[in-house]
Amino acid sequence: MMESTHRVRRRIAGAVCAVALVLPLTACDALTPGSAAAVPGPRSVPSSTAVPDDDITLRLQFADAPPMVDALIAAFEKDHPGISVEPQYKTFTDYVQNLKLTMTSDSAPDIAQYAVGMTDLAADGHILDLAPYREAYGWDESIPPVSLDQLTAGQNSEATGGRALFGVPAGLSMTGIYYNKELAERAGIDGPPRTLAEFEDQLAAAKEAGLTPLGVGGLDTGGLHLWAALLNQTMPTDDYWDWVNGTKGATLENKAGTTASELVVEWGRKGYYNESANGTAQLDSTAQFTKGDSVFLVNGNWAAGQLATAMGDNVGFFPMPGERADDPTVASGFSVAYAVSSRTEHPEAAGAFLDFLTSPEAGQIISDNGFLPPNPEAVAKPKGVLADVAEGHRRAVADDGITTFPDFAAPAMLDRLRSGVQKLIADRIEPADYLDSLQDEWEEHHAE
Secondary structure: OHHHHHHHHHHHHHHHHOOOOOOOOOOOOOOOOOOOOOOOOOOEOOOOOOOOOOOEEEEEEEOOOHHHHHHHHHHHHHHOOOEEEEEEEOOHHHHHHOHHHHHHOOOOOOEEEOOOOHHHHHHOOOEOEOHHHHHHOOHHHHOOHHHHHOOOOOOEOOOOOOEOOOOEEEEEOOEEEEEEHHHHHHOOOOOOOOOHHHHHHHHHHHHHOOOOOEEOOOOOOHHHHHHHHHHHHHOOHHHHHHHHHOOOOOOOOOHHHHHHHHHHHHHHHOOOEOOOHHHOOHHHHHHHHHOOOOOEEEEEHHHHHHHHHHHHHHEEEEOOOOOOOOOOOOEEOOEEEEEEEOOOOOHHHHHHHHHHOOOHHHHHHHHHOOOEOOOHHHOOOOOHHHHHHHHHHHHHHHOOOEEOOHHHHOOOHHHHHHHHHHHHHOOOOOHHHHHHHHHHHHHHHHOO
């Protein structure tokens, strides 16, 4: 298990590093918190963790799990009555597209969700190196190193001499398939599939029973999660990591990429998707699923809390199965983590909020909302669909099968992925042309 964990840590750190070219670490003492001046390189938070007595308001911008964030803020404010946290929710697509502009503006939020593009921002000094807080708060004791090492951006900390740290995780994620147990039984489906072919048989059975087989929120990221889940089963993980990491010669224009893309087209031709899948947002597809609009739903564990509340024991979860029953469990995932802007006037208060995320109280909130807390031993054992998610994640970690999302291959990759999968779903692009467009973006970013 130790060897497997090491590989996961090495690969995930590499994936984050591959988002952009990493600039050399340089000394930077010209910018003080709150300044909007240009920054030549990464700099660290203050060594002190003492929070001022004055009333403080922190602005937090994020793109995932509003119910979880609201609950975390409420619990934090109860423990820290002098600090108010103002949430600023953005859809994932808007958040990623505007992240650079947001974090380099004079009105940058104090705390922001870590996302594609943060490596560039870290290298340019727009988010703070949290390594001093890692030591001061003892985060290595409360957070497994694998969860922190995703967020080093491949850089060292000038302040501590060790690894830099540009975010703190508040829950780990993975994608998979939810299923409505009552509808599945109506279609003659008696449990999660063991192979990809068996899952296809279940989709066909649902269609034959007059039900919508698979709910997809293709308007934003739901279609992407479907395609990536299939790619995870058709492509060896080492080859996938080479592509995400920008390894010379890596490509998706191969049998694995073609097979995954052809399946997306084929399932659309067979009528397996919900009506107007490309016009349905992921949040809406989830709400529709709770009402019984489809047997299966492709989504991430961030939806588990909502589904557990709405559906109780009538919902289950499984990772997309492999081509063979004994294949390792492989699923896309990352941590929902938060970074601190270099423009914040309250780095100590922001640090206190990040430290709260590592507490058992926060861990229970994270678990109750369907995410995997960085330290699962600190929370009560989940039940129902939350237990299904935790078990799926445990299997994927044990199999060295947590892969990062494909948009981490290049900062502009998300648009190509999302629009391309929409065309696959609608049967308006050939798989070869879709993969060629992705490879063009990859080569443009990783060109020597």
